[in-house]
Amino acid sequence: MPSAKATTTAAATLGLTALLLVGPAPAASAADPDAHVTSTAALADIDYGTWRRDVAAVVAEARPYIEERSEDAGREKQAIVLDIDNSSLETDFHPFWELPTPAIPEVRELVRDAHGRGVAVFFVTARPGIIHSLTDWNLKQTGYPVDGLYVRSLPDLFAEVSAYKTQKRAEIEAKGYTIIANIGNNTTDLVGGHAERTFKLPDYGGKLS
Numbered sequence: 426m427p428s429a430k431a432t433t434t435a436a437a438t439l440g441l442t443a444l445l446l447v448g449p450a451p452a453a454s455a456a457d458p459d460a461h462v463t464s465t466a467a468l469a470d471i472d473y474g475t476w477r478r479d480v481a482a483v484v485a486e487a488r489p490y491i492e493e494r495s496e497d498a499g500r501e502k503q504a505i506v507l508d509i510d511n512s513s514l515e516t517d518f519h520p521f522w523e524l525p526t527p528a529i530p531e532v533r534e535l536v537r538d539a540h541g542r543g544v545a546v547f548f549v550t551a552r553p554g555i556i557h558s559l560t561d562w563n564l565k566q567t568g569y570p571v572d573g574l575y576v577r578s579l580p581d582l583f584a585e586v587s588a589y590k591t592q593k594r595a596e597i598e599a600k601g602y603t604i605i606a607n608i609g610n611n612t613t614d615l616v617g618g619h620a621e622r623t624f625k626l627p628d629y630g631g632k633l634s
Contacts, residue, residue, distance in 0.1 A: 471517075471629055471632060471633065473518050476518070476627060476633075477529075477531075479626075479627040480529060480531055480532065480626050480627065481531045483624055483625065483626050483627075484531040484532060484535050486624065487535060487606060487608065487622075487624045488535055488538075490606070490622060491505070491535065491538075491539050491544070491605065491606055492538070492539075492542075494605045494606075494621070495539060495542040495543065495544050495605065496542070498542075498543060498544075501603055502545065502600075502601050502602045502603065503543065503544045503545065503602065503603050503604075503605050504544060504545040504546070504547055504572070504597055504602040504603065504604050504605065505536060505539055505544055505545070505546055505547070505604070505605065505606045505607075505608065506547045506548075506549055506593075506594055506597065506604050506606070506607045506608070506620065507532070507536065507546070507547070507548050507549070507607075507608045507609065508548075508549065508550060508590075508608065508609035508610060508611070508614040509548055509550040509552065509560065509564070510550070510551075510552070510610075510634050511529075511610050511626070511628065511633045511634060512529070512532065512608060512609050512610045512614065512626050513528065513529060513532055513533070513536075513548065513564065513569065514526045514527065514528060514529065514563065514564075514567070515527045515528070515529055516634060517633050517634055524559075524563065525562070525563040525566040525567050526563055526567070527567060528564075528567035528568055528569060532608070532626075533567070533568050533569060536569060536570065537568065537569075537570060539606075540570040544605065545572040545573070545602060546569065546570045546571060546572050546573075547572055547573040547574070547575070547597055547602075548560075548564065548569075548571065548573070548574045548575065549575045549590050549593045549594065549614075550574070550575065550576055550577075551577055551586045551589070551590075551613075552576050552577065553576060553577050553582065554576045554577060554578050554579075556576070557574065557576045560574060560576065561574050573597070575593040575596075577589060585613075586613040587612070587613040587614075587616050587617055588617070590613065590614060590617065591616070591617030591618065591619060594607065594617070594618075594619035594620060595619050597619075598619055603621070604619060604620040604621065605620075605621050605622065606620065606621065606622050606623075606624060607619075607620035607622070607623045607624070608623075608624045608626065609623075609625065609626065610625065610626035610627060610628040610633060611628050611631070612625070
């Protein structure tokens with residue numbers, strides 16, 4: 426786990442990154458101080474409860490497939506690949522300055538169950554490498570198993586996100602893994618192949634990051 430100083434520094438970096446990418450998050454209303462503070466989600470008027478139900482519906486579709494596919498893997502090395510923001514963590518529904526960002530419960534339980542069956546768990550995110558350690562800490566702190574975390578290096582920042590993510594899935598396959606499921610909330614997370622099945626979580630036409 427990072428030191429308090431390292432975490433504070435990384436949090437500031439993450440905050441600046443989020444500010445540049447999605448803009449400042451509005452404050453919670455005085456009438457509802459416990460309301461989820463959102464960034465782009467608030468601007469798009471996306472209801473948190475609706476989003477969670479829509480996520481749960483996709484997870485309900487993925488679960489029986491993953492359970493059946495991983496039931497008798499034998500000597501096959503299986504893996505799941507996930508995006509992070511609004512696919513594994515509630516990024517747009519939580520203030521970026523409050524860490525750790527909570528896990529999406531339905532996705533976390535799906536992933537933990539698969540990991541318990543011997544499926545490796547890899548995260549491929551468009552986040553920059555400068556917040557690799559903080560992102561790794563956040564995922565583990567909120568209960569995710571992490572067998573690998575891929576973030577964008579400086580050259581990757583100039584490539585299309587879909588091409589970068591496809592390349593990383595190919596690298597995972599080159600390590601001998603069969604990617605049985607690829608989960609994300611944007612088409613750039615899912616196109617390009619190198620996965621048996623893809624499961625798209627809601628982004629409401631790109632309104633969620």
